[in-house]
Amino acid sequence: MTDGETGGALGAARDDRRGDDPFEDALALANHTRAAATGPARPPEPGHGIRSAGGPPTAAPGAPTARGSHDPETATGPSGPSGAADAGRSPASAPHHQPPATPWQRARELAAHAVPGPPAPTATPLAEALGRTLAVPLTALTDLPSFDTSAMDGWAVSGPGPWRLDQPGGAADPGILAGQSPAEALQDGHALAIATGARIPSGATAVLRSEHGEVRELPGGGRQLHAPRPVPPGQDIRPRGQECRRGDHLLPAGALVTPAVLGLAAAAGYDELTAYPRPRAEVFVLGDELLDHGLPQAGRIRDALGPMLGPWLQALGVAAAAPRHLADDADTLYAALAESTADVVITTGGTAAGPVDHVHPTLHRLGAEVLVDGVAVRPGHPMLLARLAPRRHLVGLPGNPLAAVSGLCTLAEPLLRSLAARRPPAPCRTPLTAPVHGHPHDTRLVPVAYRDDERYGLTAEPLHFHGPAMLRGIAAADALAVVPPGGAQRGTELELLELPWSAGWSAGGPADRSAFGDPFGPAGGAA
Numbered sequence: 436m437t438d439g440e441t442g443g444a445l446g447a448a449r450d451d452r453r454g455d456d457p458f459e460d461a462l463a464l465a466n467h468t469r470a471a472a473t474g475p476a477r478p479p480e481p482g483h484g485i486r487s488a489g490g491p492p493t494a495a496p497g498a499p500t501a502r503g504s505h506d507p508e509t510a511t512g513p514s515g516p517s518g519a520a521d522a523g524r525s526p527a528s529a530p531h532h533q534p535p536a537t538p539w540q541r542a543r544e545l546a547a548h549a550v551p552g553p554p555a556p557t558a559t560p561l562a563e564a565l566g567r568t569l570a571v572p573l574t575a576l577t578d579l580p581s582f583d584t585s586a587m588d589g590w591a592v593s594g595p596g597p598w599r600l601d602q603p604g605g606a607a608d609p610g611i612l613a614g615q616s617p618a619e620a621l622q623d624g625h626a627l628a629i630a631t632g633a634r635i636p637s638g639a640t641a642v643l644r645s646e647h648g649e650v651r652e653l654p655g656g657g658r659q660l661h662a663p664r665p666v667p668p669g670q671d672i673r674p675r676g677q678e679c680r681r682g683d684h685l686l687p688a689g690a691l692v693t694p695a696v697l698g699l700a701a702a703a704g705y706d707e708l709t710a711y712p713r714p715r716a717e718v719f720v721l722g723d724e725l726l727d728h729g730l731p732q733a734g735r736i737r738d739a740l741g742p743m744l745g746p747w748l749q750a751l752g753v754a755a756a757a758p759r760h761l762a763d764d765a766d767t768l769y770a771a772l773a774e775s776t777a778d779v780v781i782t783t784g785g786t787a788a789g790p791v792d793h794v795h796p797t798l799h800r801l802g803a804e805v806l807v808d809g810v811a812v813r814p815g816h817p818m819l820l821a822r823l824a825p826r827r828h829l830v831g832l833p834g835n836p837l838a839a840v841s842g843l844c845t846l847a848e849p850l851l852r853s854l855a856a857r858r859p860p861a862p863c864r865t866p867l868t869a870p871v872h873g874h875p876h877d878t879r880l881v882p883v884a885y886r887d888d889e890r891y892g893l894t895a896e897p898l899h900f901h902g903p904a905m906l907r908g909i910a911a912a913d914a915l916a917v918v919p920p921g922g923a924q925r926g927t928e929l930e931l932l933e934l935p936w937s938a939g940w941s942a943g944g945p946a947d948r949s950a951f952g953d954p955f956g957p958a959g960g961a962a
């Protein structure tokens with residue numbers, strides 16, 4: 436139903452809303468400045484038209500050959516003209532030829548293999564290594580612990596008790612503290628106060644915890660330490676090399692640098708790690724209707740994608756520049772794409788063939804190679820992937836927000852994962868708590884939340900509010916369920932694409948059902 440939404444009097448509304456608007460002005464200024472700074476848009480290289488590598492080389496038998504159930508007119512329109520002659524033309528005058536949609540799984544593979552591999556690894560200071568992938572194994576640069584260490588606050592003791600308490604600094608002597616190097620050996624029958632983490636003096640055989648010892652004054656002066664029971668040798672001493680020996684293999688190449696890996700690397704003596712660079716992404720948010728603050732008004736709406744995509748990309752280990760809003764203007768988009776040096780440019784909106792949908796014509800004008808032009812997935816089927824230069828790609832996300840999420844997970848995530856040398860996530864299949872309708876031909880991605888089921892363990896509950904323009908479902912979700920054409924019954928184990936921040940809980944919480952009201956009828960109704 437929502438596939439058939441139309442833009443209506445969009446063009447007319449757009450003229451009305453130009454006016455005294457600070458965001459509009461800032462936008463215009465930013466784009467103007469940027470365009471002016473770069474001079475006239477670079478002309479395309481002669482003979483470069485749009486080169487489509489798209490098409491589904493492995494289309495499943497019986498797969499749809501036009502773009503799903505969409506208007507066949509748009510699926511069979513003529514190819515646009517190539518080269519400079521069509522620069523700046525509106526899509527209305529150069530209709531985009533829509534090739535067959537690529538099957539969803541194939542689209543993900545094409546995205547993952549769009550680059551031959553990650554760029555060369557670099558030495559990366561620990562503070563910048565989070566989220567990168569190790570290019571070489573992590574081996575210990577030192578024994579850990581690197582010296583025999585007291586595991587408790589108490590006394591280092593030598594031999595069986597009782598022990599004469601050494602207090603070279605007087606009665607208030609704190610003994611050996613962490614960070615100090617005891618110079619003198621402990622004599623047999625002697626004890627010395629020691630703190631957790633302090634280096635064990637040579638000659639010590641064990642540590643007696645402070646709560647287990649009793650200090651008694653001796654009649655002739657001095658003090659004696661008593662233990663209620665015998666202290667086994669080695670008690671509460673962490674021996675040197677207990678965790679690892681210098682040169683031990685700690686983690687393999689390909690491991691993700693997590694906060695815990697940073698901690699381990701620091702403990703093992705590293706100041707920098709040899710890791711693959713973070714892919715650099717730039718996000719261009721298209722749409723003159725978008726506001727960056729306040730309430731929607733006069734036909735204009737808030738930009739939901741700018742605030743979402745930066746952090747989402749960061750969660751994927753990407754260095755993402757602050758999203759830039761671009762005016763719905765072909766030359767502005769052309770200049771921004773021609774100028775960008777990012778590994779991956781992500782555009783939002785403008786992928787369809789509406790009056791101000793400039794993505795296809797601009798790729799054409801740039802001579803980009805379109806690798807995926809439409810995917811057999813709902814929502815988000817107008818998504819696209821193009822090669823701007825040998826190692827520079829563009830992912831065109833549809834403007835509808837959940838459709839954009841679908842494009843992000845389908846095309847951007849595998850591409851960025853390959854660039855970052857990240858491993859694919861472990862396959863995750865979970866039974867559904869409720870049936871989900873399917874699209875007749877296309878894969879569907881449906882937001883689901885994890886639920887604990889007494890009988891089945893971890894299950895996935897399909898969420899409502901999953902229309903292409905809605906984020907309410909995905910905001911409460913842990914994952915997107917991959918629903919095959921035709922749908923899935925309750926209890927079916929479906930592949931899940933986990934959201935990058937998912938940790939088995941969701942914003943609504945298992946007990947709160949209020950987020951899952953029903954504007955669409957049955958759970959998981961077809962988008």
Ligand SMILES: Nc1nc2c(c(=O)[nH]1)N[C@H]1C(S)=C(S)[C@@H](COP(=O)(O)OP(=O)(O)OC[C@H]3O[C@@H](n4cnc5c(N)ncnc54)[C@H](O)[C@@H]3O)O[C@H]1N2
Pocket residue numbers: 438440441442505506509720721722724725736737738739740741783784785786787788789792815816817832833834835836838903
């Ligand atoms: N004649 C046809 N029209 C449309 C088709 C089609 O096949 N034939 N496909 C529809 C589908 S499905 C989608 S998805 C959209 C994709 O359109 P675009 O990528 O060109 O996106 P826009 O037209 O710019 O915007 C679509 C929709 O999303 C809103 N939007 C855009 N950006 C944002 C943002 N940053 N935050 C929030 N909302 C955003 C925009 O206002 C529109 O409502 O095309 C359909 N049309």
Ligand code: MOO
Pocket residue numbers: 437438813814815816817833835837838903904962
């Ligand atoms: O159905 Mo569109 O692909 O709104 O996402």
